[in-house]
Amino acid sequence: MKRANYRLPAYLLVLMNVLGFLLVFMANDYQLNVLYVGLGMMCLFLLIYSILVVCRMGDKFLVLIASMLMTIGVLMLCRLDIVTGARQIVWIGIGGIVFFATYTIYYNIRFWHKMWFLYAALGVALFVITLAFGKTVNGSKNWIDIGPIAFQPSEITKILYVMFLSCHYSKSWEKPFLRVSPMYMTGIVTYVYILFLMLQRDWGTILVIFSIFIFMIYIYEEKKWFLWANVGAATVVALIGYKFLYHIQVRVGVWLDPWADVSNKGYQIAQSLFAIASGGYFGRGLGNGSPHYIPEVHTDFIFSAICEEMGVFGGAAVIILFFLLFYRCFKVALNAENQYNKAVGAGLTLMFALQTFIIIGGVTKFIPLTGITLPFVSYGGTSIVVSFASLGIIQAISAFEDRKGAEEFEQ
Amino acid sequence: MSAYSIISSLLSYVFTTIIYLFIFSVIALIYMDIKKMGKKEKDEQLAPSGLKDKNTDHYAILKTVKNKKMGDVKIKAAYRINGKGVIIGRSKDCDICINHKFVSVEHFQVWYDEGCWYLGDMGSKNGTYLNGTRIKKVKVLQSGDSIAFGGLEFIFREED
Numbered sequence: 161m162k163r164a165n166y167r168l169p170a171y172l173l174v175l176m177n178v179l180g181f182l183l184v185f186m187a188n189d190y191q192l193n194v195l196y197v198g199l200g201m202m203c204l205f206l207l208i209y210s211i212l213v214v215c216r217m218g219d220k221f222l223v224l225i226a227s228m229l230m231t232i233g234v235l236m237l238c239r240l241d242i243v244t245g246a247r248q249i250v251w252i253g254i255g256g257i258v259f260f261a262t263y264t265i266y267y268n269i270r271f272w273h274k275m276w277f278l279y280a281a282l283g284v285a286l287f288v289i290t291l292a293f294g295k296t297v298n299g300s301k302n303w304i305d306i307g308p309i310a311f312q313p314s315e316i317t318k319i320l321y322v323m324f325l326s327c328h329y330s331k332s333w334e335k336p337f338l339r340v341s342p343m344y345m346t347g348i349v350t351y352v353y354i355l356f357l358m359l360q361r362d363w364g365t366i367l368v369i370f371s372i373f374i375f376m377i378y379i380y381e382e383k384k385w386f387l388w389a390n391v392g393a394a395t396v397v398a399l400i401g402y403k404f405l406y407h408i409q410v411r412v413g414v415w416l417d418p419w420a421d422v423s424n425k426g427y428q429i430a431q432s433l434f435a436i437a438s439g440g441y442f443g444r445g446l447g448n449g450s451p452h453y454i455p456e457v458h459t460d461f462i463f464s465a466i467c468e469e470m471g472v473f474g475g476a477a478v479i480i481l482f483f484l485l486f487y488r489c490f491k492v493a494l495n496a497e498n499q500y501n502k503a504v505g506a507g508l509t510l511m512f513a514l515q516t517f518i519i520i521g522g523v524t525k526f527i528p529l530t531g532i533t534l535p536f537v538s539y540g541g542t543s544i545v546v547s548f549a550s551l552g553i554i555q556a557i558s559a560f561e562d563r564k565g566a567e568e569f570e571q
Numbered sequence: 572m573s574a575y576s577i578i579s580s581l582l583s584y585v586f587t588t589i590i591y592l593f594i595f596s597v598i599a600l601i602y603m604d605i606k607k608m609g610k611k612e613k614d615e616q617l618a619p620s621g622l623k624d625k626n627t628d629h630y631a632i633l634k635t636v637k638n639k640k641m642g643d644v645k646i647k648a649a650y651r652i653n654g655k656g657v658i659i660g661r662s663k664d665c666d667i668c669i670n671h672k673f674v675s676v677e678h679f680q681v682w683y684d685e686g687c688w689y690l691g692d693m694g695s696k697n698g699t700y701l702n703g704t705r706i707k708k709v710k711v712l713q714s715g716d717s718i719a720f721g722g723l724e725f726i727f728r729e730e731d
Contacts, residue, residue, distance in 0.1 A: 166600065172593040176586065183582055186575055221597060228593055442587055445579035470586060477590040484597060 169224055170209055173231065177202040180235040180446070187447050188242055201234060201249045204256055217263065218559030219492055222551055225485045226536050230544075232478060233537035236465055239446050240458055244539055251541045255548035262552030267559060273500035276327035277337075279320045280349050286313040286320075287356035294360070302362045314357065314365045315546040319553075321369055322507035324349065329380040330499035343386065346373070354397075363408070364518065364532035370394060371514045376507060415528040428455050432523050435468040436475070443471030458539040460531045464523050478537070479520065486513045492558040501557045508550045629654030629683045629730075633667075636717070636724040644671045646723070651730075654683030658693070659720075673697050673721030681712070681727070688712040688729060697721045 181198030188194050205227040213220055230252060238245030266272070290313050294301045303310050327333040328342045337345055350373045357366045374394070377387045401408045410425055418426035418433070431454040438444065451457045451465035467475035486509055493505030512535050519538075522529035533543040633650045650657075650667055657666035660677040669678075675695035682689055691709040692699040700719040701710050712718075714729040 168596045169593055169600070172589055172596065176589045176593070179582060179585060179589075183579060186578070221601060225597060228590070232590070443583045445576065445581075445583040446586075447579050448576045470583060473587045474583075474590065477587070477594060480594055481590075484594070484601070488601070 166213065166220065170206065173205060173224070173227055174202060176228070176231055177205075180231065181238075183446055184235065184238045184242070184245075187239065194238070194242065197246050197249055201231075201252060204253060205231075208256055208259065211260075212555070216559075216562060218555050218557075218562045219488060221488050222485065222492075222555060222558070223259075225481055225488070226547075226551060229478065229481050229485070229536040232466060232470070232474075233462060233534075233539075235446060236462055236469070236537075237458055237539050239469070240451060240465065244458055247541075248539050248544070251544045254541075255544045258545050259548040259552040259555070262549045263556045263559070266553050266556040272323065272504075273327055273330055273332035276324055276333045276342075279324035279327070283317045283320045283324070283349075283353060284356070286317050287353070287360075289313065291356070291359060301360045302365070309541065311542040312540075314360070314362055315542045317353070318365070318368060318372075318511055319508070319546065319550055321350075321353065322372065322511060323504055325373070325376050326500055326503035326507055329376060329503045332500055343381070343383070347386075347390070361407070364530040367518055367530055368511065368514050368532065371518075372507060372510050375510050375514075376503075379506060380503070411528045411530070415525060418525065428461070429523075429525055429529060431455075432461055432464040433525060435464045436472075436524065439468040439471045439475075441471050441473055443467075443469045443474055445469060456531070459533055460519060460529075460538065461523050462538050463520050463534060466537075482513075482516050486516075489554050492554055492561075495561050496557050498560065501560060505554055505557045508554055511550065512547070631681070631683070631688060631730055632728045633681070633718070633725040634728060636726055638722075638724065644669060644723070646671075650725075652681060654688075656680060656682030660693070660695075669723065671721055671723065674723070675721070678720050679718070681718075688727070690716075690718060690727075695720065 177198060181195060181202075184198070185191070185194045205223075208223050209220075209227065211217070212223055234245055234248055234252070237248050290302060290304060293304055295303050295305060295310075297303050302312050302314050304313055325346055328346050333342050336342070340348070350369065353369055354366050357363075357369070374387070374390060377390060381387060402412060413420070414426045414429055418429045420426065422430050435449065435451055435454055438449065443449075446469050449465070449468040451461075451468055454461045454464055457465050463475065463478065466478060470477075489505065489509035489512065493502050493509060496502040496505055515532055515535055518527070518530060519532050519534050521527040522531075533540045535543065535547045631652050631654075633652060635646055635648055635650075646669055652666075658677055658680050659665060659667045659669065659674075660679075661670055661674045662668065662676045665677060673696075675693070675697070677693045678695040679699040680691045680693055682691075688711070689709050690699070690701060690706065690712050692706050697720070698705045700706070700717075701712075702717050703719070712727050714727065716727045718725045718727055
């Protein structure tokens, strides 16, 4: 059998970065700063990968695949707007630090499964703070300013919510709280979160949180009626929302027929479809397309821009990379021995997968569009940092499994 | 058409190639990973299947030898084992569960077939030792043999 070549993917990653940043360097009047920034990001990826391999910190592929996704995303952002791209690289740097911090914290604390109350309370606290001090961007009140940086607390809530659900589904929280059994408590907390998110008009996060809830019930809950009850409740809420909320009516209307009002409401999705169509198989080349016609192209609609300038093959490659990432994450969850870690791994992977499905489905007009970020690819500080943090947790879970062998060997 | 857009169009093919090469190299690595694991799982199933109902009237005894390394492991003085095969390991699903740090999840297996008792290592991390030598796969057991694993020791004795 051929020996495993763990360096080849890393070399290809380097090659992609070098060529990509040389192109961006050309596009920006040969400013040397661009090259420094690119070199910095490349070194960051290599550093993280080498630390993981050398220190035996669990699964080697997670970060590798995520690095490739981030490279594609950053190249696209640098081409759209060099300032945004540079800012994204700074966020990736912070994300790398957060990745190792989360890894260390999660790996060394062993009582995560006992703190369900803390997770629920922190989640509610974040919502209250957002409602009190938040500012409104694009109709959703989900941003908080702290000094010069703005962040979205709802992204952090997602991780807390997964950890909260895991407490129940790993059977480490079985005592009723105020005579309400944990199963009903998870339901109550979920609907409270959804109520808060409705007040903030953050529909994308509602969709993600509720889907995580449904899928976790599907995986773990023995009482099947609870699943059907929640699916029924979701249908009722969706129908009521469709009937009474103008915002949702617009989204669904545009999804059914974007050409009816193409110059106004359907403009965004129509431009996205034009962009995807104009790419062809191999794309028009970085910098040759016209993605600026799509509003919000650097966050939600980055997938359309990738399809335009890297072609259908490029877009498919992004989807395949996501598939590989989720496959590895689910495998980590399956291999985990600790029930709590298993549930957290599955929940976080679901979070990634649902987010990817919702936004890629949205921009290709497969499902009605809701604005959320594409993990690791879209521009967004909170999104990148939180994705890194989730990846750090999954990495720690995989390290538990990997290192157990090592501990035994030190006899 | 400027020089930049020509280079960029050409590079788009290069980028696509690089990304797909990357994907294939990662898939190749993952495939090897799975193959390794599949092999390990195959090794763990040592006792031939179909013994379940066959050798139920053969018994043997595994007698524990006390030593200092054991610490406070919960372990009986002796185990009576059945010829249909028993698995010894740290997992609760094992027939004999020994919750000790150096015992693997499924450590070794003992079974009876066609007039002989067999000992097989199930891919344990610290190995199984028959009379002081580490066994690779399956060895025939004699009455009075010593089985050492993860710092613990059993004496095997056949029951008539």
